[in-house]
Amino acid sequence: MNCRQAEPLISAFADGEIDAPRGYAIEKHLLCCAGCAAMLHGILALRLRLRAELPYFVASPALQARVRATLGAVRASAPSRLRPAGDRWRWLSGGVLAGCTASVFAWMVGTTVLAWRANEDFAVAAVAAHTRATLGDHLIEVASSDRHTVKPWLSARLDYSPPVQDLANEGFTLIGGRLDYVQRRNIATLVYRYHQHTIDVFVRPDMSLTSRSELRSVRGFNVVHASGRGMDWVAVSDAEPAVVSGFVQRLTHEDVSRPSLDAIDGHR
Numbered sequence: 001m002n003c004r005q006a007e008p009l010i011s012a013f014a015d016g017e018i019d020a021p022r023g024y025a026i027e028k029h030l031l032c033c034a035g036c037a038a039m040l041h042g043i044l045a046l047r048l049r050l051r052a053e054l055p056y057f058v059a060s061p062a063l064q065a066r067v068r069a070t071l072g073a074v075r076a077s078a079p080s081r082l083r084p085a086g087d088r089w090r091w092l093s094g095g096v097l098a099g100c101t102a103s104v105f106a107w108m109v110g111t112t113v114l115a116w117r118a119n120e121d122f123a124v125a126a127v128a129a130h131t132r133a134t135l136g137d138h139l140i141e142v143a144s145s146d147r148h149t150v151k152p153w154l155s156a157r158l159d160y161s162p163p164v165q166d167l168a169n170e171g172f173t174l175i176g177g178r179l180d181y182v183q184r185r186n187i188a189t190l191v192y193r194y195h196q197h198t199i200d201v202f203v204r205p206d207m208s209l210t211s212r213s214e215l216r217s218v219r220g221f222n223v224v225h226a227s228g229r230g231m232d233w234v235a236v237s238d239a240e241p242a243v244v245s246g247f248v249q250r251l252t253h254e255d256v257s258r259p260s261l262d263a264i265d266g267h268r
């Protein structure tokens, strides 16, 4: 078995849906192919994270009682093969209803997982971009602590204009910016210094209408993903979680002391 044959089967293999002979062939391939083995590990790791991190809802006693009552009714009507037409229709509509409920449930779970995945991807991609920039020593492409230098530099290279604030008086010094390629598009990255720490702030136009702010740890970095001012923000740093959270809170809320500046040069 080669990669072209193995790749489409790996997801089913992870779910235990492959018959024994093909399963054996995939196992043999995985032993000598790092790429396909990594793909399998990715799927298994994602499954573990979904189980660990997605909210788990326990059915309320009322819902449990209703489901049991419905099942009881279906069981009671099941043994008779020669049902009157009315009964058969009730049984059929019950099945349709159950199908609808299952579809709605699947849609809800699917939507939650997709939203979670999209956010997950941006945060994880941002950490990867931060690591690339740090290791490749190209953290900054426009070095300036002047927001009126950094902002036009970024705006000239993007189809949007990110809000840029200098919060030096609060300990967060703007030291520059750069372009990153994250999730198949160029995005603005603002670079701040806080004591000995670097904070990378990835900014892109917000695609959702919900407002959020989540803190978590990705590969040892503290990552805050938030929305505000019409933008989607991800801050990546090795600074303390509370520091990164507080900083993002400041960035994502309108600067009431000088609202007119961003209003003037904010959107081109």
Ligand SMILES: [Zn+2]
Pocket (backbone or CB within 6 Å): 002, 003, 004, 006, 029, 033, 034, 035, 036, 037
């Ligand atoms: Zn392979």
